[in-house]
Amino acid sequence: xxxxxxxxxxxxxxxxxxxxxxxxxxxxxxxxxxxxxxxxxxxxxxxxxxxxxxxxxxxxxxxxxxxxxxxxxxxxxxxxxxxxxxxxxxxxxxxxxxxxxxxxxxxxxxxxxxxxxxxxxxxxxxxxxxxxxxxxxxxxxxxxxxxxxxxxxxxxxxxxxxxxxxxxxxxxxxxxxxxxxxxxxxxxxxxxxxxxxxxxxxxxxxxxxxxxxxxxxxxxx
Amino acid sequence: xxxxxxxxxxxxxxxxxxxxxxxxxxxxxxxxxxxxxxxxxxxxxxxxxxxxxxxxxxxxxxxxxxxxxxxxxxxxxxxxxxxxxxxxxxxxxxxxxxxxxxxxxxxxxxxxxxxxxxxxxxxxxxxxxxxxxxxxxxxxxxxxxxxxxxxxxxxxxxxxxxxxxxxxxxxxxxxxxxxxxxxxxxxxxxxxxxxxxxxxxxxxxxxxxxxxxxxxxxxxx
Numbered sequence: 001x002x003x004x005x006x007x008x009x010x011x012x013x014x015x016x017x018x019x020x021x022x023x024x025x026x027x028x029x030x031x032x033x034x035x036x037x038x039x040x041x042x043x044x045x046x047x048x049x050x051x052x053x054x055x056x057x058x059x060x061x062x063x064x065x066x067x068x069x070x071x072x073x074x075x076x077x078x079x080x081x082x083x084x085x086x087x088x089x090x091x092x093x094x095x096x097x098x099x100x101x102x103x104x105x106x107x108x109x110x111x112x113x114x115x116x117x118x119x120x121x122x123x124x125x126x127x128x129x130x131x132x133x134x135x136x137x138x139x140x141x142x143x144x145x146x147x148x149x150x151x152x153x154x155x156x157x158x159x160x161x162x163x164x165x166x167x168x169x170x171x172x173x174x175x176x177x178x179x180x181x182x183x184x185x186x187x188x189x190x191x192x193x194x195x196x197x198x199x200x201x202x203x204x205x206x207x208x209x210x211x212x213x214x215x216x217x218x219x220x221x
Numbered sequence: 222x223x224x225x226x227x228x229x230x231x232x233x234x235x236x237x238x239x240x241x242x243x244x245x246x247x248x249x250x251x252x253x254x255x256x257x258x259x260x261x262x263x264x265x266x267x268x269x270x271x272x273x274x275x276x277x278x279x280x281x282x283x284x285x286x287x288x289x290x291x292x293x294x295x296x297x298x299x300x301x302x303x304x305x306x307x308x309x310x311x312x313x314x315x316x317x318x319x320x321x322x323x324x325x326x327x328x329x330x331x332x333x334x335x336x337x338x339x340x341x342x343x344x345x346x347x348x349x350x351x352x353x354x355x356x357x358x359x360x361x362x363x364x365x366x367x368x369x370x371x372x373x374x375x376x377x378x379x380x381x382x383x384x385x386x387x388x389x390x391x392x393x394x395x396x397x398x399x400x401x402x403x404x405x406x407x408x409x410x411x412x413x414x415x416x417x418x419x420x421x422x423x424x425x426x427x428x429x430x431x432x433x434x435x436x437x438x439x440x441x442x
Binding site for chain 1 (some may be wrong): 287288292313345347364366372388391
């Protein structure tokens with residue numbers, strides 16, 4: 001007797017992917033470059049966004065994803081950034097419908113920023129497989145997390161267009177082999193840019209801003 | 222027309238919980254105190270285990286959970302520790318069947334250690350809801366992750382019996398309010414112990430070892 005496995009998650013994912021594709025199309029038509037920012041908790045996503053908000057002003061808007069609390073949105077609001085907080089209430093990643101709702105709430109299409117950052121739930125695993133309509137996935141790996149993480153958590157590093165190595169201000173007190181990380185990521189992924197920076201001090205943030213603006217300019221309608 | 226939601230994950234979870242309960246019963250009868258060690262990637266789970274392995278010798282055994290690679294098991298094998306690596310191949314947490322298989326492979330029942338540590342996949346979200354037969358969940362939060370994480374990721378902190386605050390050797394270069402973390406965890410959880418330590422230097426590891434041995438002694442058949 002032959003048996004056939006039924007993938008019960010498939011219809012849900014197809015619906016998610018349809019919404020994500022429609023979002024991406026809308027973003028592209030409106031010249032909004034969208035990144036899906038993925039990392040572990042505490043890698044510095046929100047601190048980096050505070051720097052980007054100060055540098056880019058009204059050219060950036062942010063969708064914050066967290067399981068619970070508005071803490072990250074409140075931090076960003078202090079910089080004057082246009083931000084909307086999603087609380088997933090337990091879910092370990094954002095989905096495309098979350099983002100579609102936030103895009104409406106933020107008025108992204110009515111008043112398009114050049115760059116929209118979707119800060120995903122702090123989780124190096126689950127967000128990597130879920131399309132939320134972004135043009136590019138960007139991962140942050142910070143020095144205290146260790147330089148052995150790329151091949152242990154390959155799903156996200158396979159799919160990124162940019163790798164941000166954060167907390168380089170701690171390079172004097174931590175052992176972290178940047179070359180190892182980039183080399184191992186290159187075995188998974190033939191097309192990603194690397195940025196070394198400190199979201200805390202601001203060192204190295206400017207080249208990453210310029211990269212985002214250049215990507216937005218390439219989309220401009 | 223009334224509608225009824227069907228929880229398609231329920232039968233799977235029931236099977237997992239049955240296996241977990243049987244494991245826990247076996248561990249208790251054999252005097253093996255079992256912890257499920259949960260944290261983000263890079264919080265220092267494996268480094269702490271290297272310290273525990275040196276301090277506890279044959280009194281400890283370890284089940285390593287990773288998405289991919291045998292890196293963590295190889296690190297622990299160098300200390301002489303009895304260790305079995307599970308590669309989940311993409312899954313974002315261990316389940317009870319993974320642990321049951323590893324318990325067989327390690328010969329835990331044939332030759333019981335006092336303490337068995339299940340190092341879960343590096344993920345502060347998903348492992349917290351899945352029983353793998355442990356007596357106690359233990360979370361590690363390290364200083365570089367920031368002191369705002371408890372209420373942002375409440376599921377794990379609600380369920381722990383011990384909170385390890387790691388990387389205290391970085392207290393001079395990072396702002397981290399230990400009291401805030403303990404206070405916020407206390408709003409979720411009325412019964413957890415806190416240990417501040419540096420898995421890197423070994424400072425503060427001894428009280429955590431003693432705690433594990435005391436818990437094992439309480440189980441002794």
